[in-house]
Each structure stands twice: as C-alpha cells, then as structure tokens.
Amino acid sequence: MQSPSQLNSVSQTHHPDQLGKYEIVSVLGKGATSTVYLANDPFKHRQVAIKLFDPELLSNQGFKRRLHQIFHNEASLVGQLHHPHILAVYDAVTNHKNSYLVMEYIAGGTLETYCCIDNLMPIEQVIEVIFKATRALDYAFHHGVIHRDVKPANILLTRMGDVKISDFGSALWADADETQLIAGGSPAYMSPEQIRQDPLSQQTDIYAPRCGDV
Template identity: 50%
Template sequence: MESIGKYQIIRELGRGATGKVYLAEDPFAKRKVAIKVAFPEALKHAEDGAFYRSMFLNEASLAGKLNHPHIVQIFDAVVEDDFSYIVMEYIEGGTLEKFCADGQLLETREVAEIIFKCVRALAFAQSLGLTHRDLKPGNILHKDGTDIKIADFGAAINKVSDRTIITNVGSPAYMSPELVTGGVQASHLSDIYALGVVMYYLLTGKLPFSGANTMSVIYQIVNTEPEPPSTHKAGMDPALDFIVMKAIAKDPARRFQTWDEFAQALAEIWKREQASEEKRGQSDTERFNILRALPFFREFPENELWEVLRLSKWAKFRPDTVLIKEGDHGDSFFICAGGYVRITRGKKTLNVLTAGDCFGEMSYLAHNDRAHRSATVTTTSDCVVLKIRAEDLRNSSLSCRRLFDERFLNTLVDRLENANEQLSVMS
C-alpha cells in the first residue's frame, strides 16, 4: 500500500487484533501523521464486531474536537463498510510504559509534572462531556522531557457492559472498585482512580495490585488496601504518598472530587520545593498556575495558556536590574509575573508595574523588530518576568494573537486614560 487517500505511506508502525497503524506524510499540511486502519473483518466479526465498530466510530467522531496540547489530535476520519481509517497526530517518543520498569524510573518531580499535564488534559475532556475509561501508561504518549499526549479516546463515550469493560477495554489493574464490581458507570472519579494507578506505577515501577490472574487482581482492588508508594521507594515526599493514596481510594467519595482539586494538590508540591530550592527553575506546573492567576491572561482559554508557555522564556531578576534601556532596539515584549518594575524616561518616573502588567509591547504592535525603546524598565524588587519575541507571537495561532491584541489594546486605553487624568490634575 503506497497511499491512503491523500496521505503517502512511509512505513507500518504496528498492528493489533483489529487493525494496523501506518506512519504517513500529509502533503498538504506538510507533516507526518499516524493512520489507524481497521481490518474490515474485525468490524464485521459475529461476536465482537459491533463493539469494535462502536469503538472505532467513537474515536472517529472526535476528529477536530479534542484540541488540547496534551491530547493526541485526530485530524481526519473515514468510516466505510470496506475501508475505515483515522488520521491522527504522530508522536515519535513511544509511551510512558518505558518509564515503568526498574532502572528506567523518572525523577519524582518529573512524574508529578507529567501527571499534572494529564490532569489538565482530562479536565478539558470532561468539559466536553468525555470520560476516557482506558487510562494506562500505554495510552499516554511521550514526546520529550515531561511533554505527553493522551491517546485512545475510543472508549470515551461508549456505554458498555461491565463484562465488555473488563475484557475489551484496558486492564483491570487500572479499574476502580466500583467498576470491577459493576456498581456504577464510569465517570471522572474512575478516571481519577486510573490516573492515580498510573502515577503509582511511574513512581515505583510496581502496580498497587498484581496477581497470577485477572480475578486475583480484581479481588485485591475490591478488598485489599494498597501499600503507599513510599514503601517501594525510600525518601519519597510524603505529599506524593498522600496524593496517590487519595486518588486510588476505594471509596469514590474519598478521592479528589474534581480534576482541579487533583491539579492543585500537585501544584502544592512544586510550591514547597520552590521555597526550599531557590536556584531551581520553575516547572511547567508552576508556570501554568501562575499564568492562570495573572490578570493579563484572565480571558485566555487553557489551550492558549499552554501556547504562551511554549512561546515564552522565564527568568528571575534581583532588584535594580535594568530589563529595558531607553533608546535600545528591541524585538521582544515582557509580562511581569511577580514583583515590581519601574518605568522611567530620562530621570522621570512614569509608572510602576506589578504582576500581570506588560511592557515593551510596542515591539510587537509596531511590526518593527528594530523599534527603539521609549523608556527604561528597572526592577524594584525580586521579579519573575516572562519574555516573548514579537516574531514568535506573530507566528502563533490566530486565537492566541487575537487574545494578545485585545489585551494590548485594553492596556493602551487604560494608560491613555491614566495619562489624561494626570494632565487634568496638573492643569
């Protein structure tokens, strides 16, 4: 097979009971894609065909809908009697399974950040009415560092029987007690449990429950309390123990009740570590939560916040550090994320800015990367500042540019009004 529709096949990536996955080139978008092709005989199988077809249709129906930086995008889908395929984002780094073996475990702070990104992605999915239902390391793709993408939402909107869930969707090891006993339908609380198991596995290299067969694992999930992760890994932060054990509590009412609650618990770990390790750089977890709290980004949806993180460079500065010098050329703008800066022209103080305020934005608005700075900006306290190149913002998504344009316009209006008030007082 040389092509599928407009896509040029490069090679086969793998195959399973219901189909093959190919690496292909999209000649129009000029990007590599992964194409999942279903075996027609699997979709028509007398016993399981209806289930496989339903799973495939569910995943295909999500094309263009799950637009989040930590969820694998589905670009295209074709479902026909004799040939069905789904075109999705290609991620080269494999899955998180490679980090679940002894000797391959990640640092605990890396695990916390990966789980935080999973939590944000699943919160976004829930906002669309979706529960994943099949969370496990093999369905979380690894890009680089702590960047991940959750895949395989085929089971997300299926109403399947308890037997079908156990035998056809994922592994019982990641299923909550209420699912294996058939007590309730899957919900975000069962997804929270599954992600807690994933976190346990990444931290320790072991599952909280294991046995010689499926029934043994199910019995333990329902009747046995798991050992805390620190039992298997000395020196672990007690807060990680608390987070994991709360996520995998047998009683759904004792788990985190929302994804935001789960995310906040993970963010607190970074806050404590930051206080004790001043020289350590901020994590994406910290930066994401800082952005959400800044007035400048109050109207930014989650996708655009992650895009800002990708575009920006962050740095800490001591008091009396000159960030911008009057008369210099500049091709970037800045947003204060913490502390205070003073704006001066000559020897005159024009303004004092604080967290959430922007400065240097004329380098972007003037569409002139060689624009001269009209004022000097100096820190007056310890400061955290994020820097974005004007050209990088111009190359960002349309939605991101529009949000920045609106914020810059509002800022200019506010500053003009303040200037008018000062003039009226002086007159």
C-alpha cells in the same frame, strides 16, 4: 502495540502504499485490532499517524460491534477536543474497503517504557506527567468525555518530554446511554466503579494516576 522486533514477523504482510490522500511511509505498530502507520499528508504537508482497523475483524460478527464502537468513539473526537495534552484526531474515514483514523503523529514513546524497575522516571518528571495528564482528563470531562482506559500505554511522551493522552476508543460520552455501551478499560487499571459496572464520573479517569499505577 508490538515492539519493533515483533514487527519483523509481519514484515512480509502486505501493507497499503496509500490510504485515500495519505501516502504510507512505514508501520509504527500493530495491535490485536488495528495497524498504525506513519503517513504523509500531501495537502497539509505534515506527517500523520493512521490507525487502520483490520477489515477481516470488522466483517467478523464476533468483533464487529466492539470495533465499530471503538471507531465511533475515536471518530467522534474529530474537531471536538483541542488541548495541548490530548492527541489530536484529524479525520475519520470509513468506506466499503477500510475504516481508519488520521491522528497527530508523535515522535517519541509511551509511559510504558518507564514501568520497568531498572528504567524508572525521575520523581520530578513523574509529577509533571501526572499534572499534565490530569489537566487533559479534566478538560475532556468538562467537554462530556470520560476516557475509561487511562494506562501507561495510552500516555504518549514526545521527544521533548511533553505529554499526550491517546486512545479514546473506550471513552464514554456524557449524553450516551451507558446501558448500550460495551464495557471498556484495561483490568489492571480499572477503577472499582468500572469493575462493579457502577455509574462513572470524573474520578474514574484519575484512579490510576492517583494510585500510582500510571
């Protein structure tokens, strides 16, 4: 996701005022394949984060399969994983115009903020983050899900210091045919078995925290 300063460069880009029943408030971030908006849910009376996939990329044959796999993976989480340290996915919508995910909104940042040598997290907090993150990943694994892309940018921190694992777009489901899935993960945080394209296990997701990369 781009920083607030980078978002200024796209401030003139047209953004929707509404997606379905959701009223768009502002842009939270923009990535290579999607834009995340802060929105209001008028029926639940709560703020949500909406990940809107780029419609031009969805129609591009070069990206279509990958983006549809990402959308399908995250959409599959709707109502499936209920854990205090996993970002909730409330809804998934796809139609002839748009494909988007409606998620829990977390007012805070990501663990990536603390990856700079001059802004390191206290060791006591590091231990707490790793403990909560691994509990969430263990829960997901026992529900048939391997995240495959655990990295600082996908670990959200609330303003109260709590932890939320996000972005299951590269996730592997236990009943999926691995030969049919597109490789997922970020190279800097991939486990050896991911790099070798060997069968994955619960240890795949704890590789980065265990090695201290997260």
